[in-house]
Amino acid sequence: MTKATQHAHFLVQAHLASLGTNSYVAIDATVGNGFDTVFLAQCVGETGLVIGFDVQDMSSATQYLVQAGLHHRVRLLQRGHETLLQSLKEVCPPDQMLPHVQAIMFNLGYLPHGDKSLTTRTETTYAALQQSAQILASGGILTVICYPAHDGGGEETEAVLAWAKKMPSSEYGVIHTKVLNKHGVPPELLVVYKY
Ligand SMILES: C[S@@+](CC[C@H](N)C(=O)[O-])C[C@H]1O[C@@H](n2cnc3c(N)ncnc32)[C@H](O)[C@@H]1O
Numbered sequence: 001m002t003k004a005t006q007h008a009h010f011l012v013q014a015h016l017a018s019l020g021t022n023s024y025v026a027i028d029a030t031v032g033n034g035f036d037t038v039f040l041a042q043c044v045g046e047t048g049l050v051i052g053f054d055v056q057d058m059s060s061a062t063q064y065l066v067q068a069g070l071h072h073r074v075r076l077l078q079r080g081h082e083t084l085l086q087s088l089k090e091v092c093p094p095d096q097m098l099p100h101v102q103a104i105m106f107n108l109g110y111l112p113h114g115d116k117s118l119t120t121r122t123e124t125t126y127a128a129l130q131q132s133a134q135i136l137a138s139g140g141i142l143t144v145i146c147y148p149a150h151d152g153g154g155e156e157t158e159a160v161l162a163w164a165k166k167m168p169s170s171e172y173g174v175i176h177t178k179v180l181n182k183h184g185v186p187p188e189l190l191v192v193y194k195y
Pocket of ligand 1: 031033108
């Protein structure tokens, strides 16, 4: 369980299971090829909903969801996660409240073997995290995988951690992990629990 992605999945799955219902709303803030989207679609249950964001084409993710038979649980939006709040208002019927979101996952950086110009950026990531903390339900979990090794990734990681450190401890529990016994600059995982 040393990969940051596996660790994030393990924590989100365990956390949702501990909440004890079988219908959740979750957000995949960085859909990419859809691995986290499929994972969340499995977690939310038959009547749950996953809303996914990415700035690039998500046909691979769509194909993966269809193959997994989970497409009906997911709404994919090709737009930046910094539009999170506005997008949720658009997705929800005008007479309904914003959904209670029990899990939000960010996997920052760029798609491996993809277009590196389509990487997440400090400013938009920061805006999306602020909105995520607001929209996250009480009892919800937020995970962020940061990649300090790539260009701009160090600055983005620092900004994410600085944001997390300032969260009021009466409202949020914040945990930061990274693998210590590997060469190079490993990904880091931030986990935020909203009380
Ligand atoms: C590391 S990849 C995500 C991998 C993905 N979770 C998966 O399972 O394949 C990061 C993704 O963030 C996307 N991205 C970049 N800027 C974004 C933004 N402002 N809003 C949403 N997604 C963004 C990239 O296009 C890329 O697909």
